[in-house]
Amino acid sequence: xxxxxxxxxxxxxxxxxxxxxxxxxxxxxxxxxxxxxxxxxxxxxxxxxxxxxxxxxxxxxxxxxxxxxxxxxxxxxxxxxxxxxxxxxxxxxxxxxxxxxxxxxxxxxxxxxxxxxxxxxxxxxxxxxxxxxxxxxxxxxxxxxxxxxxxxxxxxxxxxxxxxxxxxxxxxxxxxxxxxx
Numbered sequence: 001x002x003x004x005x006x007x008x009x010x011x012x013x014x015x016x017x018x019x020x021x022x023x024x025x026x027x028x029x030x031x032x033x034x035x036x037x038x039x040x041x042x043x044x045x046x047x048x049x050x051x052x053x054x055x056x057x058x059x060x061x062x063x064x065x066x067x068x069x070x071x072x073x074x075x076x077x078x079x080x081x082x083x084x085x086x087x088x089x090x091x092x093x094x095x096x097x098x099x100x101x102x103x104x105x106x107x108x109x110x111x112x113x114x115x116x117x118x119x120x121x122x123x124x125x126x127x128x129x130x131x132x133x134x135x136x137x138x139x140x141x142x143x144x145x146x147x148x149x150x151x152x153x154x155x156x157x158x159x160x161x162x163x164x165x166x167x168x169x170x171x172x173x174x175x176x177x178x179x180x181x
Contacts, residue, residue, distance in 0.1 A: 007181045008049040010145060014174025016043040016065045021168060024161030026071075033163040039068035039075065043172060049088070057088040059103070065170075069114050076114035082107050082151070084129065097137040103149065104130040111156035127153025131172070141179045148173055 021038045025031030045063035052058065061084050069078040084107030091100045107129055112122045131149030138144060151170040 006051055008047075008051075008143070008178050009181075010045075010047040010049065010176045010178035012043075012045045012047065012063075012145070012147065012174040012176030014043055014147075014172060016041050016067065017171040017173065018067065019169045019171070020166050022164060023155045023168075024157055024164035026161060031163060033165060035072065035163075036161060037070045038078070038168070039070050041065060041067040041079075043174065045082075045174070045176075047176075047178075051090075051094060054093045055090045057090065057101075059086045059088060059105075060084075061086065061107075063172075078112065078114050080109050080111040080156075081118070082109050084108070086129065099135045099137075100132065101135065102130075102132045104128070107151060107153070109151075109153045109156075111158075113156075113158050116158075121158060123156040123158055125154035125156060125168075127151055127167075135178075137180075141181065143178050143180060145176045145178060146174070147176070 017040050018038050022034035023036050025035035043063050043065040047059045047061040049057055049059040063082040066079045068075040084105050086103045086105030088101045088103045109125045110122050129149050129151040133147035135145045149172040152167045155164045155168045
């Protein structure tokens with residue numbers, strides 16, 4: 001990926017750590033914004049990157065995040081999809097095997113409640129993300145990478161929850177393997 005490649009295709013796997021994760025209450029009266037929460041989970045992503053110079057690049061990404069819908073300790077599997085576009089600034093030139101980078105961009109999150117589907121009950125929220133990482137050229141067209149990113153977006157309420165406030169924060173900690181062309 002480093003070492004003068006123009007295009008890159010990556011598969012990443014890691015953790016999705018959620019904070020400010022209370023998404024509201026189903027109670028008509030009383031209740032707390034933390035009655036229903038989203039728990040941490042795993043994620044995997046595909047990223048297509050292209051470099052436009054020695055120090056600049058862009059990525060288009062898709063990620064699948066698995067979490068738990070936690071209602072007072074009763075947990076149900078839930079997931080959300082993310083799609084986004086990021087700019088990358090590399091701290092070293094494209095001739096170097098180890099390339100630390102900073103990144104920032106925009107994304108959308110499609111939250112799918114337990115028992116729902118993408119076209120049934122899901123809710124889209126838009127947000128921004130920033131972070132950094134390092135890409136390491138291994139051999140030939142192969143490379144590895146490590147990312148730490150912070151995503152911020154609106155919280156889903158699925159049209160029935162009340163009391164949530166603030167933004168949902170998600171920290172991605174992941175590693176990946178990729179090919180350059």
